[in-house]
Amino acid sequence: MYGGLGAGSSLTHRGADTVPGGIHRRFDLMTREWVAISPARNVRPLDTAGPSDDEEGCPVCPGGIELPFAYEAAVFENRFPSFVAEPPPPPAGDLTAPSCGRCEVVIYTSRHDTCFGQLAPVELGRLLAIWVDRSRGLWNDERHALVLIFENRGAEAGATMSHPHGQIYAFDHLPPIATAKAEAHRRHRSHEDRCLGCDVVTRETASPRVVTPNDSFAVGVPFAARWPYEVAVRARRHGLSRLGDLDPEEQLDLARAIRDVALRYDALFGFECPYLMAVQEAPRSQPDWHLAFEFFPLHRSRTTTKIRASVETATGLFLNDVLPEDAARRLAELEVPAAPIDADCLFVVEAAAGRMVTGRMGARS
Numbered sequence: 179m180y181g182g183l184g185a186g187s188s189l190t191h192r193g194a195d196t197v198p199g200g201i202h203r204r205f206d207l208m209t210r211e212w213v214a215i216s217p218a219r220n221v222r223p224l225d226t227a228g229p230s231d232d233e234e235g236c237p238v239c240p241g242g243i244e245l246p247f248a249y250e251a252a253v254f255e256n257r258f259p260s261f262v263a264e265p266p267p268p269p270a271g272d273l274t275a276p277s278c279g280r281c282e283v284v285i286y287t288s289r290h291d292t293c294f295g296q297l298a299p300v301e302l303g304r305l306l307a308i309w310v311d312r313s314r315g316l317w318n319d320e321r322h323a324l325v326l327i328f329e330n331r332g333a334e335a336g337a338t339m340s341h342p343h344g345q346i347y348a349f350d351h352l353p354p355i356a357t358a359k360a361e362a363h364r365r366h367r368s369h370e371d372r373c374l375g376c377d378v379v380t381r382e383t384a385s386p387r388v389v390t391p392n393d394s395f396a397v398g399v400p401f402a403a404r405w406p407y408e409v410a411v412r413a414r415r416h417g418l419s420r421l422g423d424l425d426p427e428e429q430l431d432l433a434r435a436i437r438d439v440a441l442r443y444d445a446l447f448g449f450e451c452p453y454l455m456a457v458q459e460a461p462r463s464q465p466d467w468h469l470a471f472e473f474f475p476l477h478r479s480r481t482t483t484k485i486r487a488s489v490e491t492a493t494g495l496f497l498n499d500v501l502p503e504d505a506a507r508r509l510a511e512l513e514v515p516a517a518p519i520d521a522d523c524l525f526v527v528e529a530a531a532g533r534m535v536t537g538r539m540g541a542r543s
C-alpha cells in the first residue's frame with residue numbers, strides 16, 4: 179500500500195496472490211534470441227470475453243473483482259504474468275532459463291469510460307508520478323536488466339479490457355531490440371566519441387518530421403519509421419535517460435508531449451486509434467541513452483490497419499507505405515485543443531522507507 183497522493187488522492191499497490199506454474203524462457207538456436215513461454219496466460223478469463231466497453235463487470239473499476247475499493251489510480255501485479263520475482267524452475271535442459279522479472283498492471287484512473295489522451299491534467303500528472311515511482315522501484319532490483327512501461331490500447335493492440343490501463347514489465351535479461359540499441363550506442367561512442375541519442379535528437383529536431391514543438395523533448399516521426407505514423411518523443415537533455423531523471427519542467431513537457439501525440443492519432447483517424455506505446459529507458463549499465471516514449475499506431479488510414487505480416491515476421495524487415503515526412507506533416511497540421519497542463523497537475527515523488535510519499539507540486543518557482 180502506498181501513502182496518500184495529495185489531498186483526497188489514493189494509490190494502491192498490491193501483490194500477486196498466486197505464482198503461476200509453467201512460465202520459463204527458451205533459447206532459439208536459429209536466432210539466438212530468448213522466447214518467453216507463459217502457458218497460463220492462454221486461459222486468462224479476461225481473454226475469453228474480449229474487450230468490453232461495459233462498465234458492468236469491469237474487473238478493475240472501483241468495486242470490481244481486482245480492485246474492490248475506491249481508488250484514483252492503482253498498480254498491481256498481473257495475475258497472469260510472463261515474468262515473476264521468484265520464478266519456478268524451468269524444464270531441464272541447456273536451452274531454458276527461469277522467467278525472472280515482474281509484470282505489473284497500472285490503472286490510470288477510476289473512470290472507466292475514458293482513455294490516456296482524455297485523462298484530466300491532474301490524472302495525467304498522477305500517472306506520470308506512478309510511472310516514475312514504479313520505474314525507480316523496479317530499477318532498484320539489481321536483477322532487472324530492463325524495465326519497460328507500455329500500453330496496448332484497443333482490442334486490435336491486444337488489450338483484454340477497455341478500462342484505461344497500461345503495464346510494466348521488468349526483465350532479468352536484455353530483449354533483442356534493447357540489445358541492438360545498446361550496441362548501436364556503444365558503437366557510436368567508440369567510433370564518433372559522441373552520444374548517439376544526442377546526435378539523433380539533433381538530426382530529428384532539424385528535420386521536416388517534427389510533429390509538435392517541445393522544449394524538453396524532440397517529438398517527431400523517426401527518419402526510418404517502421405510503422406505509418408510512428409512517433410518518438412525523445413529527451414533532448416543528455417543525462418535524462420530514465421523517468422527518475424525527469425526534473426519538474428521536463429515532467430510537465432513530457433506530459434504535454436505524450437498527450438498531444440495520443441490526441442493527434444484520434445484526430446487523424448476520427449476515432450480512438452489503437453496503438454502501442456513503449457517507454458524506452460536506459461538499460462542497466464548503459465551510459466549513453468535518452469529517455470523516449472515510442473508510439474506505434476496500428477492504422478494506415480481510417481479503414482486499413484497495419485499488421486506485422488509475412489515479410490515483417492519472417493525477415494524482420496519492415497515495409498512502411500507512408501513516407502515519414504508526409505506522416506509528420508499530416509500529424510502536425512491537426513488541431514488538438516485540450517485542457518492546459520500546468521505545475522498544479524504535477525505530483526512530487528519521493529521514495530522514503532519503502533513507500534511513496536507524494537504531494538501535489540503546486541506552482542513552480
Ligand SMILES: [Zn+2]
Binds near residue numbers: 233237238239289
Ligand atoms: Zn472499468
Ligand SMILES: [Zn+2]
Binds near residue numbers: 374376377417466467
Ligand atoms: Zn546524449
